[in-house]
Amino acid sequence: MSYDIDEPICVIDIDVSLINGYMDMINYPIYPGEFIAARAWWGDAEGYQLHGGFQKYYPKDCKYIYDKFMAAPEHWMEYYIENGTTIGPVNGEQYFVEDSVREKLDLKFIPDTWITRWEEMVHHDKDWLANANATYPGDWIYLGGEFNPAVRMIHYRGPHQPNLAMREVRGW
Numbered sequence: 001m002s003y004d005i006d007e008p009i010c011v012i013d014i015d016v017s018l019i020n021g022y023m024d025m026i027n028y029p030i031y032p033g034e035f036i037a038a039r040a041w042w043g044d045a046e047g048y049q050l051h052g053g054f055q056k057y058y059p060k061d062c063k064y065i066y067d068k069f070m071a072a073p074e075h076w077m078e079y080y081i082e083n084g085t086t087i088g089p090v091n092g093e094q095y096f097v098e099d100s101v102r103e104k105l106d107l108k109f110i111p112d113t114w115i116t117r118w119e120e121m122v123h124h125d126k127d128w129l130a131n132a133n134a135t136y137p138g139d140w141i142y143l144g145g146e147f148n149p150a151v152r153m154i155h156y157r158g159p160h161q162p163n164l165a166m167r168e169v170r171g172w
Contacts, residue, residue: 001066003059013053017154025152028110030056035101038153039109040117041137045085045095050107051115052094053155057105065100112137113150117157 003009008030012018018025030036040051069076080092101107116136119128133140138150147154 001057001059001062004063005059008056008058011055011057012153013155015156016053017156018152019147019154020149020152022152025054025110025114026056028056030058030108032058032061033106034058035062035105035107037098037101037107037109038115039112040094041112041115041135048085048095048098049109050094050098050101051117051155052097054110054115054153055097061105062101064104065097068100069096110152111150113148114152115155116141116147116151116153117155119157 010026028036034057036056038051038054039049076096077090077092078088080086080095081088085095086092098107113136116132129142132142136148138148141148141151
């Protein structure tokens with residue numbers, strides 16, 4: 001967010017698998033004054049929507065966010081843990097970003113059906129999968145060994161091995 005460039009950039013977490021038409025996310029239209037993100041449709045923290053796994057923005061528009069954080073990094077690294085929004089030892093960066101974006105920018109979201117969080121495939125049981133399918137904003141998220149074709153990004157939660165999980169999903 002400190003870059004002095006006037007073109008949009010995408011920030012994507014490292015613990016993801018990009019599938020299906022994932023370039024739709026990267027090419028999602030954005031205009032100055034907007035901040036595009038994925039929504040955490042699974043509702044981890046009351047009052048917050050932003051999922052930190054995908055963000056697209058104009059760095060010049062977000063310099064104030066960088067400056068705010070750098071003015072008191074220790075404070076912001078603990079703030080959302082101390083106020084009970086999330087648990088530690090480290091966590092909360094997406095809440096800082098969302099609060100800061102809302103100060104000056106128009107927060108918009110990619111379609112909710114494009115992203116999901118996921119856990120190691122070997123840990124899934126029928127109840128977990130039933131709940132995932134029931135809460136997914138589309139018709140279903142995972143059936144018969146494959147993800148819904150609408151899903152563009154799988155964000156792994158906790159310890160994971162995305163390559164092993166994708167081998168299982170794709171039958172490799």
